[in-house]
Amino acid sequence: MFRKTKKRPPTTAMRTSLTTPDDDDNEEAAPDNEPSLTFAGKSIHKLKRTIVRPTKKKSNSLASAVGFGGENDLFRNDDDDDIEDTANSTEASLYDLAALSQLQAEQLAYSAAAATTSDQAVDSVKDDVLMDDDDYVPLDASASATDNVLNGEDAMLLESRLQEVDMSVAMAMSSSDYANEPLPLNPMNDDDDDWANQVARRAGIVPASSSKTSFMAASSTTTASSVSNNNHSVILQQLCEKVDATLHQLAQQQFDLQRAQTHRQVELQNARNIHQTQQVDLHQSGQAVEYYQQLRARFASWVGGLRQLQLQVQPIQQALHELDAQVACIERRCEWENDMIAVLFHHGYLDKVIGRQPDPVVYYPWTSVTVDEFGRDVQSLYTMQREQRRKRRVLIAHQRGVEIIGDETDAFLTDDEKESLRERHKALQEALELALSSLDEDFTSLQNLVDMFGEWKNAYPEEYMQCHATLSLADLITPLIQAELCALNDPWNESGGYNESKWLAVIFGALESDVIDAAGVDRIIEKAVVPTLSDLLDKSGYELLSDRQCRSITVFWNHLGKIVPSGQSPVVTLLQKRMTDYIRSRLDDISMAIVKKEAIDAELEDEMLLSAFTDATVGQMHRVKKVLLNILFYWTSILGKDTDFIKSVLSFVSGKFLVLLASLHGFPQPRFAATPVDVFQEVYRALELTGWLDSDDLMLHTIPIRAAANMYQNLEVAAN
Numbered sequence: 017m018f019r020k021t022k023k024r025p026p027t028t029a030m031r032t033s034l035t036t037p038d039d040d041d042n043e044e045a046a047p048d049n050e051p052s053l054t055f056a057g058k059s060i061h062k063l064k065r066t067i068v069r070p071t072k073k074k075s076n077s078l079a080s081a082v083g084f085g086g087e088n089d090l091f092r093n094d095d096d097d098d099i100e101d102t103a104n105s106t107e108a109s110l111y112d113l114a115a116l117s118q119l120q121a122e123q124l125a126y127s128a129a130a131a132t133t134s135d136q137a138v139d140s141v142k143d144d145v146l147m148d149d150d151d152y153v154p155l156d157a158s159a160s161a162t163d164n165v166l167n168g169e170d171a172m173l174l175e176s177r178l179q180e181v182d183m184s185v186a187m188a189m190s191s192s193d194y195a196n197e198p199l200p201l202n203p204m205n206d207d208d209d210d211w212a213n214q215v216a217r218r219a220g221i222v223p224a225s226s227s228k229t230s231f232m233a234a235s236s237t238t239t240a241s242s243v244s245n246n247n248h249s250v251i252l253q254q255l256c257e258k259v260d261a262t263l264h265q266l267a268q269q270q271f272d273l274q275r276a277q278t279h280r281q282v283e284l285q286n287a288r289n290i291h292q293t294q295q296v297d298l299h300q301s302g303q304a305v306e307y308y309q310q311l312r313a314r315f316a317s318w319v320g321g322l323r324q325l326q327l328q329v330q331p332i333q334q335a336l337h338e339l340d341a342q343v344a345c346i347e348r349r350c351e352w353e354n355d356m357i358a359v360l361f362h363h364g365y366l367d368k369v370i371g372r373q374p375d376p377v378v379y380y381p382w383t384s385v386t387v388d389e390f391g392r393d394v395q396s397l398y399t400m401q402r403e404q405r406r407k408r409r410v411l412i413a414h415q416r417g418v419e420i421i422g423d424e425t426d427a428f429l430t431d432d433e434k435e436s437l438r439e440r441h442k443a444l445q446e447a448l449e450l451a452l453s454s455l456d457e458d459f460t461s462l463q464n465l466v467d468m469f470g471e472w473k474n475a476y477p478e479e480y481m482q483c484h485a486t487l488s489l490a491d492l493i494t495p496l497i498q499a500e501l502c503a504l505n506d507p508w509n510e511s512g513g514y515n516e517s518k519w520l521a522v523i524f525g526a527l528e529s530d531v532i533d534a535a536g537v538d539r540i541i542e543k544a545v546v547p548t549l550s551d552l553l554d555k556s557g558y559e560l561l562s563d564r565q566c567r568s569i570t571v572f573w574n575h576l577g578k579i580v581p582s583g584q585s586p587v588v589t590l591l592q593k594r595m596t597d598y599i600r601s602r603l604d605d606i607s608m609a610i611v612k613k614e615a616i617d618a619e620l621e622d623e624m625l626l627s628a629f630t631d632a633t634v635g636q637m638h639r640v641k642k643v644l645l646n647i648l649f650y651w652t653s654i655l656g657k658d659t660d661f662i663k664s665v666l667s668f669v670s671g672k673f674l675v676l677l678a679s680l681h682g683f684p685q686p687r688f689a690a691t692p693v694d695v696f697q698e699v700y701r702a703l704e705l706t707g708w709l710d711s712d713d714l715m716l717h718t719i720p721i722r723a724a725a726n727m728y729q730n731l732e733v734a735a736n
Contacts, residue, residue, distance in 0.1 A: 069587040087206040094619060116173075123177050184512045307475060314468065317494060321459040326452035326495035333498060333548065335444050336505045339437060340557030343507040344565075346605075347556070348428040352409070352631070353607040354378050355402050359628035365615040367679070370672050372607040406624065438508070448502050462496045462522050465489070470531045486536030490543060493523075497544040509564070520575045527579055538577050541587045545576065549591065553598045560602050594653055599647060606643070608636055608672055609681045633683050640673055641695045648702040662708060669699070670720040677724075693728050700725050 266377055308668040341347075350372075358378040360366035377398050408430065413430055414518075429437075452460045469489045497519050504517060523540065526532045532540075549569075552558055559564050580588050609632045620626045647665060655661040677692040700721070709718050 048100055103557060107655055119174070119177065123180060128302075135645050146352075163411055166280070218429070222404050238272070239571045264638075274666070282731045303475060304479075311468075311472060316461060318465065319593050321455045322495045324457060325451060325499065328454075329448065329499045331661050332444055332448050332451070334551065336441070336502055336627055337552045337555045337557045339441055339444070340505070340507055340552060343437060344559035344562065345428040346602075347558055350605065350607070352428065353609070355405060356628045357607065357609045358402065358415055359624055360563050360609055360611060360632060363625050363628075365612050365618070365625075366631070367610040367612045368610040370610060372605050372677055374607060406627075441506070445503065448499060452499060460496065460499075462493065462500075462519055465492060465496070466522055466526045466531055470526070470529060473531055484535075486532045488524075489532055490536045490539035493519075493540055494543040497540065498548060499550050501544075507564075517572060517575065520579065523579050534580075534585070538585050538587045541576065541580070541585070541591070546587065546591055546594075550594060553594065558598070559647055561600070561639065563646065566646045566650040570654060592655060592658060593660075595651075596658050596661040596664070599651065599655075599661065603643070603664060603668045606640065606672070609674070612682070613682070616682055616684075635674060635678055637680060637692065638690070640676060641699060644669065644673065644699050645702055648706060650700075652706050656706065662714065666708065666714065666717040666721070669703070670717065673699070674720060693732055696728050697732075698726065 353372075354374040357366060357369055357374050361379060379732050380398075398625065411430070412427065412430055466489070467479075469485060472485065500517060521538065523532065527537060552608050560566070578589070611629065611632050615629060620629055644665075651661070674696075677696055680692045703721065708714050709722065711718075
């Protein structure tokens, strides 16, 4: 009477509805609010529908003949006997004692693992509840015990166990990762079940195929759960990597923000410092403007006064240098040499002239008539001038009370001429004082000018150096230094003259306080010292015979070395070259007359010839000796490293001085006068102090001198 049940699709798990049968003909649907938990495609409340609950017995008499899953005997037909026998044979319990013991043990395990996942709970239920996977409902008594339906107390006990499983699963679901996941909907509805399954459930028979289907669904669910867990692990790892990347990016942004903040704070502090510095600079600039305005006014007064002073000092300085040239009498000394050569030549006692050659007029016959372009007799004019010079020399010798031998610095000046020169010098000094007094005393003080520049340097040192103020100071100092040099220029002052220069001490102090630098000192020497000495030398105001002039100039030169310590200043080098040229020119201008040996035995009755003979022998020897000693004593320490200076001196000694001494052997000498041997030894000792005689570079220049030393030494030994 039962039709064969249809097979479900292989991919769809069979589902049953959990109902509480109220009567034999109708099923009660599950409430809507009851949760539907799906395990392997089958919800828990539908699993419960496989359990047949025992019904209460009705009060009428017919109830005793009807059992759950059976039919009232009063309503049975004979045709139903087979069915009744089959039903009676299947009323035995589907579970034996061993199965119930196993179910109880598994339920206790489920209770102990309440915190496990829902997949484990479903697998336990699957193993105890689901039936074998048969596609039909067995109706014969030969079916296995697992295909039977529970009745009575066993069914009620199983139902209570299932309720405990539901509670454990619910607790596990609430504490597991599935608590927040939505439960999947059942893809099949109860309306899809065929009528055979419904009849089987009404009969209290569990379809045999449900067990196999449930197992396949459970296996599928387990695999899906594993895949889902793996997917969750991958997603969690990716999420962690993204979170780490985001945290790293946030940390980098925080670092950049902190660095930018620090940079902005530094910029803010720098801006504040710059603002403060600018405020200070603005205030200082205002003060600087006021200071420079006042300084400009003071400089304007200084510049105007010093310009006026310079215009007044320059003529006075030139006049003083001309006076020095007149006192030196270099020109008159050359005239005296020419007159001596002329007298010796005309009397036939002149052998030769060494050094400067006299004018040709000296050799003209005294009786000849030579006319110049204006028709004048040159020889007569020269003879008259020579006679006047001779008379002046005789007058000078008479005034001095001694005979002039040619080594005196004032040998060619009479007393009247000396007095006239002194009066002139005095007038020039008064003119200088008048020029200085025309200015305020503050503007004539060199120290005041240096102090003003010192205040400027202390107030604004950077600006002082940037504007080359030391050069301006040197330009302003020049007139004051020139005025002081003029005031110290006294030809008759034996104290040394330039040695008393106060301006050197002022400049030295300014150099120590950095008010003036090396460039400024070079500028002072270039603007004040070099022009002054050059003008003096150009006018022949310096006589090598003068001990006073040699001492004053060399001491002044040594003081210049204090403000130019290195000695490598181009200006100082130029000044040294200028002095070397002047000394060489003065040595070259010396004219030496060599007297013939016949004059030794000659009777010299002519006064003029006797004077010329004395000047050519004793006078020339002592004059040349004095010139050499002044050069060696005073100028060697200053110009001793100048090769031109050394060669000039050695050449003069070898080529002129030794020849003059050799020509004087045998001539009578004045009483108590030095002999040529004495003169040579004195000069030779001065040469030994210079170290030139031992120099390999000067070997050729010193050979004649060493040979003469050996000769004079032998003469001295022979004389003794």
